[in-house]
Amino acid sequence: MITFQDVTIKYDDFTAVKNLNFEVKDGEFFTFLGPSGCGKTTTLRSLVGLIQPTSGEIYLDDKDITNLPTEKRDIKMVFQSYALFPTMTVYENIAFGLKVKKVEKAMIKQKVADIAKKVDLAAEQLAKKVSELSGGQQQRVAIARALVNQPNILVLDEPLSNLDAKLRVQLRNELKSLQKNFGITTVYVTHDQEEALTLSDRIAVFNKGEIEQIGTPEEIYEQSNSEFVCNFIGENNNITKLVTNHPERFDRLNLEENNAFYSRIEKLKISLFGQTYPLVEDELSFTGKIIDSEYYGIYTKYSIKVEDTVVRAVLKEKLSLGTDQNEKVQVILSQQHILQYK
Amino acid sequence: MMGKGMKYAILLTGLFVVLVLAACSNGSSANTDGTETANADSKSTETKNTDSETASETTNSEEKLIVYTNSNGDGRGEWIVEEAKNAGFNIEIVGAGGGDATNRLISEKANPVADVVFGLNHMFFEQLQAEEVLTPYEPAWASEIEEGINDPENYYHGLVKQALVLSYNPEFVNEADAPENYLDLANNEEFAGIYQARDDLGSATAKVIVASILAQFEDTNGELGISDEGWETIARYYENGVQIPEGEDYFTIFASGDAPIGTMISGELAAKQEQYGTEPAFLHPEVGTPQVVESIAIVDGTEQLELAQEFVDWYGSAEVQGAFAAEFNAMPANLEAQDQVTDFQKEIFADVKAQDIDWAFVTENIDAWVEKLELEIF
């Protein structure tokens, strides 16, 4: 178990992270999520031991590791650029950590072969120079290089950011299954919310050097506790204007304390003109007009003008637009799904 | 961005300098043309060429003579330029060592820069003559020169005599222990490590000493005209002698006692004595003391032949050489200038008997000797 206690990290007079407190449980896939420059990588590097916190402590299973150098920590890292050694072969790269530990040669050979198999690297690729590998293969080498040491904790710093979209999805799945198979505690840094949501057991959302929220993907998504988290994750309709224009209709919201209101786009329902929709207790209906659409294959995203607010909603079926009949719709808002902030 | 300005600045400077160099060398390429026409044609084209050249260079409006010499050190160069100016000559001195000047003249043969060369000894002049660098001219004062010094074919004529006097430093060597001659140095173990054996065979002095030793062993059947004994002797001479360290002066180690026996050059001696405060004692070997003569000659292909001839006539005259001798403590070859010789020089030359060296034989073989010494003996 990793524990961060009041960790603050400063560079000269710039505070990169302040007063961090959180725990990562054993075997958990834990993600630092946030925009670039929010302090997530800095936090990660302090966990790995590449930088020292200015104040506060980091514990690993109740052992204070704050000042332990990185080579003494059993936390292995996969770097954003993979940091593969360009002068060595794939085999030498993977074997590097074992060699440093002076593991027997035969043993190293065995372990490298095993791990290569697990990360799906063919035997003939082991003899290649790292520059001869594709991006995906390089990433697997980087992961294998870390995993072969059987670390307590694996740490990954945006390992997918240099890859193309398809490969990214594929490797994301591989990563998840690898983590499951190894059962290894993993700390993952990303700015990609989709990655965070799909991979993580728990997510910590960073903003300006502080953690805004820690929780499971569902908690983070469904119950974002700050406007920042809400906006950073998923797609939203800002309906503040709509709410303030019709305070009497939004009777279930706390209008006195809150002044920002959002609704996730998939929570909006659309009823086509002429159809009748039976409203449930907390649902409200507004009339609107479709002004734009984006076709995604699985679904279509529509922009609808309701009064002077444009909201977006998704529909599985594609409408044929162009007629007044098709463009006029009822937008149904469910009050319990509206996120409200001060 | 800042770098941009700098980039252009460098580009511009580069181009500018190339242009300037191009402009400057126009003068010299005009020389080439000048040479060709001057040889074939009259003097009028020649003057025109020089006119255009001097116009592009701003220094002088008169015709300028380029003079190569190795005898410009210690203020000699300035003195000559000044005196020449008073006599109506505009000269520019280019100083270089004897070997360098000779090499340069030979390599510039097809496009000569120099008009006159003087100060080199006759070994270098023999070489220049053989390479057809010189043009013959008999100066007005040729008959005033000591016999046997001038080139019989009038390619070069003597100016200053130098005696290379074997000497010892009386502060370190007793008169009784002094050697008799170069052979004595080589053959007598007691001199090992205390005499100078100059191995800078590019210099005229070292060459003359080698010639002085080897000429005593002339043997038509021997290697390069020298008997085996001669080669053994000179090998011993160099083995037992002290070489002058790179960058040091022979007089320094003579005065300091590191090598208190060595060869003094008569023309330099006065200045050296004054600088170091050491007075050498001279040795007078029976076989004689080698003497060299610094000469003067006109470079073949000069565009200003007449002017060069006038300059030679003037510079070698008893008057000028006498003044030079008085000023710089030299021994003129011009007999009529000898009344101006300093007592110091008179004293040196009074007891010196010239070694009888067959210079034709030496000139013919000296390069091969030097090569053999460099390769096999050092």
Next chain:
Amino acid sequence: MDTLKNRWNKWNPVTILLSFFIIWFVFAFLVFPNVNTIYETFFGTGTFSLEPVEKLLRSDRAVQSVLNSILLAIILVFTVNIVGISLVLFTNYFDIKGASILKLSYFSTLVYGGVALNLGYKLVYGKNSPLTDFLTQINPNWDGNWFSGLFAVGFVMTFACTSNHMLFLSSALRNVDYQTIEAAKNLGASQITILKNVVLPTLKPTLFALTIITFLTGLSATSAPLVFGGKEFETITPMILTFANSSSSKDLATVLALVLGIVTIIVLTFMLRSEQKGNYISISKTKTTLVKQKINNKTVNILVHIIAYILFIIYTMPVLAIIIYSFTDAMAISSGFITWDSFTIDNYLLTFSSLEAVRPYLISLGYGFAGSFLVVAFCLLCAYLMKKYNNRLTRTLDFMLMIPWFLPSTLIAVGLTVTFNTNQWVVLNQVFTGTLWLLLIGYIIVNIPFTLRITKSTFFGINQEIEDAAKNLGANAFYTFIKVLLPIILPSIMGIYSLNFIGILPDYDLTVFLYHPLYEPLGITIMNATGNSASADTKALNLVYTVILVILNTMILTAVYGNLRFRKRKKV
């Protein structure tokens, strides 16, 4: 479309014209004069003769000199690399206290070299130096001439030849992806393992190039063996100089130079082959800048600091000695003993007693500017063509342009004077001897190989996509070169420009054969002022000239590098 474009490029009249110019230049000035000299050597009498070779083989001294040169070159490869790598690590990799001051002294070899540098070492370690006096005082049996022979030559040259390490190895080190160091650390590697297995292998290509240059420098060492070698350690180049100066022995000089050339070719071929094996391609797309490493082991840290500061002392003393002694009288310079009364500025007054004294500086500056400008421009052109058209012709060109590395500059000079002192059809019957051009051509020739290597490696380091992008946006080849490529390679180009410049300023070996007698360059002036024929306080004059050169060179380097550093910071 692509083939069409290529075809158009192939027939581009400018390219053709430039190619012809290059071919002509290489033939006229690199091949023709040297082949001419070699031909004269073996066929001089009309028939093929191996007499010069036999002569040399009979001479123990000549054979020994060749062996000595090779020995020196091999020793230097080790010592220079060890010292050079240490310097670079101390200034760029390890966290050493006072690194900026250390850097200043380690860079000192850039601003003075050759004769001046030897003078500095002589003042510090020579016979009459305070150090030798001190040694003889504690040990009366100490030999006053202790600093001579192979040891002294090796010592001086080891510390003199690290300039290229400081320049090129430093920049290679700065290009190491810092994440790889962190990764190794994270994988548990100790500092020494990281250095040995991660950092140094990355520097291997640069080290190979530097090793070649060091070997060549050792092989053709001239001034250090002359000053410090003494009788017991003679090398080949001074011998070549001696023979090249005598018209009848020029054939011996040629043969000796050929021996040097052959050794060089063998070594180069061997090295190039192993260089290809050691090559690698950097794969990191996002590089992080190097952070200086604090040495964890306390003892090692102290030891490294001590070594760094010993090197500091070794590098600083000669420069300091030159500067201090340049302000003292002749007595102090020759005895090594300085009192308060010794200090004077007479040396400076003497040097600049007339305006004429400034002339050689101006002439050498002119040659320096023009020479290095032209050689850089020429090499840029060649490198560009080589990158663009990799065919047999450009590969031959690449090899041809290495010719000046195979031959000592003295022989190149002799070849030039001998060849161009008559009308040669190859240069349209122009005679170059006795003109200003000959020396300029000489400077260009001898600086080609090194300049080409640097420009080539810089050029080949540029991402091809950048050039393609510029062309895609409608820029023509020339515009792309000036606006896009040149700014990228400018830092390296300026570096090599200033190195050439600094090399040209005080040159003597080449200059003495080629200069126009009415335009005397600095090297000649210094030699004349300090040679044996001048009896005045020649050493003092030499010191003054050296100090002024040091100041000049420092100004040039700070102008170039200071400016570039500023640029870089702005970019970040």
